[in-house]
Amino acid sequence: MNFRPQNRDEPELNLIPMIDVLIVLMIFLVMTTTFSRETGLELRLPKAQAVPQEEVPKGVDVAVDAEGRFAVNGTPLQDNRLEALREAMKAAAGGQQDPLVIVRADRATQHQHVITVLEAAGQLGFGHIGFAAEAAPEGKP
Template identity: 90%
Template sequence: MNFRPQNRDEPELNLIPMIDVLIVLMIFLVMTTTFSRETGLELQLPKAQSSLPEESPKGVDVAIDAEGRFSVNGTPLQDNRLEILREAMKAAAGGQQDPLVIIRADRTTQHQHVITVLDAAGQLGFGHISFAAEIAAESKP
């Protein structure tokens, strides 16, 4: 019988391979990360206390219903193409260089229809654009 104590070596934890793996992972993450720079516009939005005044200057009133049909100054358009809308807006401007364009869009209309109106106004050089909205009812506490 062997009663001698056996020499057991204490296990060692070698940290150098773990550090190497961490450095490789860090280099991989740095190299694969995309640094995107999002562009944005700095806007100073106007504040409104109420809807448009009753005596607003004569301009171009474009209404868009829930189905995306356009109406310029109360006259419905037969077609929703950009060219038709642009010609109707030009005729409604009556020779004004930069009339006020008021967009009255239904709350359920698609965003694309509003963009179409903005595109037509931009092509005509109309820069004064306003969005009409209803006054929200004040809630009572």
């Protein structure tokens, strides 16, 4: 019987193939991951400083209430279609080529109704558009 230890080669742990596999896995994960960022707007609407009525030039005043009814220069429209609004704005402008259009929209008005006013003004070639706002109380920004 031979009880002497035999010289055996110790097994080597080859790390290079394992590192290669890990690098391939890491590249795969980076390439297939989608980075979606949920966007949200944090809006603080500004308060408007009051402008004296004498400084506001005369033009076309379009009011829109919360239900989406239009009034041009204080005259309510019976028809709330784009064509009727465009004709009323053209008549209110008189012969002016590019009058100031002041949009007075209720705070509960849907955005689509304001866009309708802007679209009618754009079709008529009116480029000077302003939005009326409520005056900020004194001492509050």
